[in-house]
Amino acid sequence: MKIDNSLAASIVREEAARAAAGEADPVWIGKVERLSQLCADGVSATHIAFLGTAMLAKAADRRADLFAIKPTHAKDNPNAFSARILCHGVLVPLAAELGFNIGVTGREPLNNQPYFRMTRLDDGTPVHAGARAAFNYMVELVRELDGLSSEAPARDALRAFIAVRLKYQPRYLDFGGEAAIAPDALTSAIIRLVLDNSEGGRRAQAVVAGLMDAVAGPTRVESGRINDPSRKYPGDVCVRSATNPDAWEKALEVRDKPVTAADVQIFGKKCVDLGVREAAVVMVSEQQERLDRKALNEWAHGFGIGLTLFQGWPMFVDQALFWSGEPKPVAAGQAVRFIHQRLVAVEASPEAVALWQKLVRVSHDPFDE
Numbered sequence: 001m002k003i004d005n006s007l008a009a010s011i012v013r014e015e016a017a018r019a020a021a022g023e024a025d026p027v028w029i030g031k032v033e034r035l036s037q038l039c040a041d042g043v044s045a046t047h048i049a050f051l052g053t054a055m056l057a058k059a060a061d062r063r064a065d066l067f068a069i070k071p072t073h074a075k076d077n078p079n080a081f082s083a084r085i086l087c088h089g090v091l092v093p094l095a096a097e098l099g100f101n102i103g104v105t106g107r108e109p110l111n112n113q114p115y116f117r118m119t120r121l122d123d124g125t126p127v128h129a130g131a132r133a134a135f136n137y138m139v140e141l142v143r144e145l146d147g148l149s150s151e152a153p154a155r156d157a158l159r160a161f162i163a164v165r166l167k168y169q170p171r172y173l174d175f176g177g178e179a180a181i182a183p184d185a186l187t188s189a190i191i192r193l194v195l196d197n198s199e200g201g202r203r204a205q206a207v208v209a210g211l212m213d214a215v216a217g218p219t220r221v222e223s224g225r226i227n228d229p230s231r232k233y234p235g236d237v238c239v240r241s242a243t244n245p246d247a248w249e250k251a252l253e254v255r256d257k258p259v260t261a262a263d264v265q266i267f268g269k270k271c272v273d274l275g276v277r278e279a280a281v282v283m284v285s286e287q288q289e290r291l292d293r294k295a296l297n298e299w300a301h302g303f304g305i306g307l308t309l310f311q312g313w314p315m316f317v318d319q320a321l322f323w324s325g326e327p328k329p330v331a332a333g334q335a336v337r338f339i340h341q342r343l344v345a346v347e348a349s350p351e352a353v354a355l356w357q358k359l360v361r362v363s364h365d366p367f368d369e
Contacts, residue, residue, distance in 0.1 A: 001064060001071075001081045008060045008090045012162075015059075015155055016098045019163035028160030031141055036164060038137055039103060043130035046112045047138040048103030052095075052161050053087040053110070054142045058154035066121070066146040069110075073119035084110040101168040105347065170350050181360055186332045187317045189359035190339075194256055194284060194313075196355060201236075202348045204256040207313075208282050209237045209346070210339030211320040212252070214331050216242075218338065220249075223346065234274040235267065250278040259283045261291055264309070265299060272303045280308040282316050336360045 018024075032051070039045040057064040061081075068080035088108050095102045102109065110116070114135070118125035121142065127135045148154050181189070194203045209223040220240045224233050235251030242249070251274075253267045264281050271279040279300070293309055300307035310316040324331035343353050 001061065001079050003057060003060050003064065003081050003086055005086070005089050008056055008086060009094060011059050011155065011158070012056065012090060012094045013098070015159040016094075016100065016162050019159045019166065024160045024163040025156045026160075028157045029164055032161050032164040035134060035137055035141065036103075036168060038134035039131075042132075042134045043128055044112075044134065045103030046109050046115065047131065047134045048101075048165070049087060049091065049109035050083065050115060051138050051141060052091055052102050052158070052165070053083050054145055055154055055158040055161055056091060057081055057083070057086055058145050058148055059151050059158050062149060062151050062154070066142050068120055069115075070119055083115070084108065095165075098162075099169050100162050100165040101170075102165060103168075170347065180329075181332050181336055183317070183321055183328050183332045186321075186335060186360070187314050189356070190317060191313050192359055193352065193356055195286075197349075197352065198256050199348055199352060201254065201256055202346045203343070203352055204282075204284055205236050205254045206342035206346045206348055207339055208252055208254045208316070209342040211317065211335050212237055212239055213338035213342070214324045214326075214335040215239075215320050216249075218341075220245075223342065234271050234276045235279070238276075248274065248276045250280065251276045252280045252282055254282045254284075256284050258285050258287050258289065259291070261296060264291065264296055264307070268296075268300055268303065268305060268307055272305055277304070278306045278308075280310060282310045284313055284316075288312075 035048060035051060039048055054066045057066060063079045064081050065074075065077055065079040068074040068077045069083035071077075071080040071082055074080035087110050091102060092107055092109065104112065106112070114125045114127050121139065145154060145157060190207050194207065197203065205223060209221055212221045216239045220242065222233055222238045222240065223236065233251070234248060236254040237252040238248050239250040239252075241247040251271050255263070259281060267281060268279050271277075288311055290311070291309060296309070297307055310319070321328045321331045321335070324334070326334065340353065340356055343356060
């Protein structure tokens with residue numbers, strides 16, 4: 001079955017308009033909210049995108065077999081459809097245009113696991129233990145949708161999906177004005193920002209990337225998305241060579257949970273394999289134990305790489321501001337804006353951005369409040 005993308009797009013637009021007007025089935029609202037919470041508590045939000053795709057398929061054609069999502073593996077099933085094509089071609093671009101969140105930000109959400117591997121929805125493809133509850137509940141909802149005998153109730157479900165996911169779309173305030181903050185106050189603000197909520201490491205990674213922007217300039221600093229399986233960078237934050245943009249000069253791993261010597265060595269080995277000669281691990285967990293720096297430096301020397309361990313924010317912030325091209329007070333002000341931009345880029349929550357703005361607008365140490 002080939003679902004008409006133009007028809008599917010018109011359905012999404014119509015139901016989005018009705019959702020914005022407050023028309024939504026409260027039963028489906030509750031179901032989508034529950035899945036959203038299960039995904040937030042787990043390790044994968046791809047199941048949200050899949051549910052939206054299944055709803056859209058059934059809303060476009062009641063005959064769609066919502067379990068036969070790969071026609072090449074269901075050649076004898078005339079109702080099989082390509083969930084990947086429908087998601088990529090319709091749901092993803094319209095979610096971006098209309099402002100509702102489908103859980104993931106990539107252009108092809110269903111190229112992620114477990115959907116990339118499965119031949120049909122119920123084929124027993126392994127699912128990460130942390131995502132099992134969300135996946136099982138999503139399958140339960142898809143089974144309910146699959147049993148619908150007409151498009152109208154599927155459109156009701158899709159409208160509720162959009163209504164719920166509109167509320168999950170981050171909307172950020174711009175950072176206004178030039179920042180003037182003392183270096184020590186910057187460090188305190190960073191500590192408070194990260195301690196408030198890790199967000200899976202997003203806040204710490206954004207801070208390190210922003211500080212490296214102040215050191216090397218944002219055009220040389222690369223920072224991937226959290227838990228992105230397609231990451232091409234040797235570390236969470238990487239700095240390109242000033243003379244050869246195709247080469248990495250430094251790679252930094254950022255951890256706001258305890259790091260072991262083995263963790264450091266695994267990261268260092270990755271840097272060795274990717275040709276990065278300078279590696280650093282920024283360890284900011286309050287539970288971080290002291291590592292044997294001498295032993296780890298000897299290990300790194302054996303591979304011919306430099307290894308630097310930063311324990312705690314004060315050490316890293318102080319070094320970053322010192323090595324920037326500006327006096328420390330000026331560099332601290334620049335770092336404020338860069339960190340704001342990186343929080344947005346790494347998809348930290350709007351609450352994180354708002355808290356950062358509040359913290360850096362106080363002229364004294366925010367821990368004194």
